[in-house]
Amino acid sequence: xxxxxxxIALRHTIGRLSVDNPHRLNMxxxxxxxxxxxxxxxxxxSASSNPHEAEAxxxxxxxxxxxxxxxxxxxxxxxxxxxxxxxxxxxxxSTWETMLAHKIADAFGCHVIFSIGFWSRPGEWRFIxxxxxxxxxxxxxxxxxxxxxxxxxxxxxxxxxRCKSATKTRRADLFCEGWVRAxxxxxxxxxxxxxxxxxxxxxxxxxxxxLSHMDARDxxxxxxxxxxxxxxxTAGSITGQSAVLHRGVGGVGQRRALE
Numbered sequence: 208x209x210x211x212x213x214x215i216a217l218r219h220t221i222g223r224l225s226v227d228n229p230h231r232l233n234m235x236x237x238x239x240x241x242x243x244x245x246x247x248x249x250x251x252x253s254a255s256s257n258p259h260e261a262e263a264x265x266x267x268x269x270x271x272x273x274x275x276x277x278x279x280x281x282x283x284x285x286x287x288x289x290x291x292x293x294x295x296x297x298x299x300x301s302t303w304e305t306m307l308a309h310k311i312a313d314a315f316g317c318h319v320i321f322s323i324g325f326w327s328r329p330g331e332w333r334f335i336x337x338x339x340x341x342x343x344x345x346x347x348x349x350x351x352x353x354x355x356x357x358x359x360x361x362x363x364x365x366x367x368x369r370c371k372s373a374t375k376t377r378r379a380d381l382f383c384e385g386w387v388r389a390x391x392x393x394x395x396x397x398x399x400x401x402x403x404x405x406x407x408x409x410x411x412x413x414x415x416x417x418l419s420h421m422d423a424r425d426x427x428x429x430x431x432x433x434x435x436x437x438x439x440x441t442a443g444s445i446t447g448q449s450a451v452l453h454r455g456v457g458g459v460g461q462r463r464a465l466e
Contacts, residue, residue, distance in 0.1 A: 250264070302424065307355065308348055385442065389444045
């Protein structure tokens with residue numbers, strides 16, 4: 208199985224975050240972001256061929272870091288960012304959706320965690336990456352997730368409408384697992400750089416320090432599969448082959464736009 212707010216890096220991450228004063232926190236974040244941007248500019252100038260200019264820029268960068276209590280980890284984490292995509296479940300996503308989220312994350316060199324929803328709000332997938340990676344991964348997941356749910360609904364209507372509710376859901380999950388497996392076979396895994404992986408690790412360590420593991424919801428675990436249920440999986444695999452991935456322009460490596 209593939210490897211917020213409460214966040215989960217699904218077995219393949221749960222710590223509750225609380226914010227006492229969101230407005231004050233946003234102001235503090237804005238101030239730190241501006242300081243980090245200034246530090247980045249100073250560090251860029253520190254590479255100047257003019258030794259006096261380089262020394263002054265490095266001195267200014269260190270002063271800003273001390274003033275705003277910004278660490279080397281903060282600077283490294285600042286190279287990464289995150290984008291969120293709505294999940295189907297509030298607390299515990301299904302195996303097939305978890306597979307899809309992690310395959311997409313791998314494809315675009317991202318790290319993904321699941322954020323538990325509250326009250327009537329659904330959970331969400333948080334894609335963390337460098338450059339435009341997290342944005343593209345979020346978009347790709349949203350599009351493929353929508354395609355999978357549409358294919359699922361059509362299959363339930365055509366082949367499972369006479370089943371009891373629990374059986375219908377369980378067998379539809381098998382269909383979706385087959386669908387995701389088929390789509391996953393067409394996605395090339397993006398090999399991120401060592402620097403981007405280090406930045407993502409630093410971002411997760413800084414922003415999600417209290418994560419724990421949780422298994423995805425597998426409605427078929429412990430169930431003895433019958434021939435017609437293998438058929439559900441096969442039907443999903445066949446339908447998933449019709450998902451089309453188009454190479455787009457820009458983004459990470461060779462960005463893909465999914466329709």
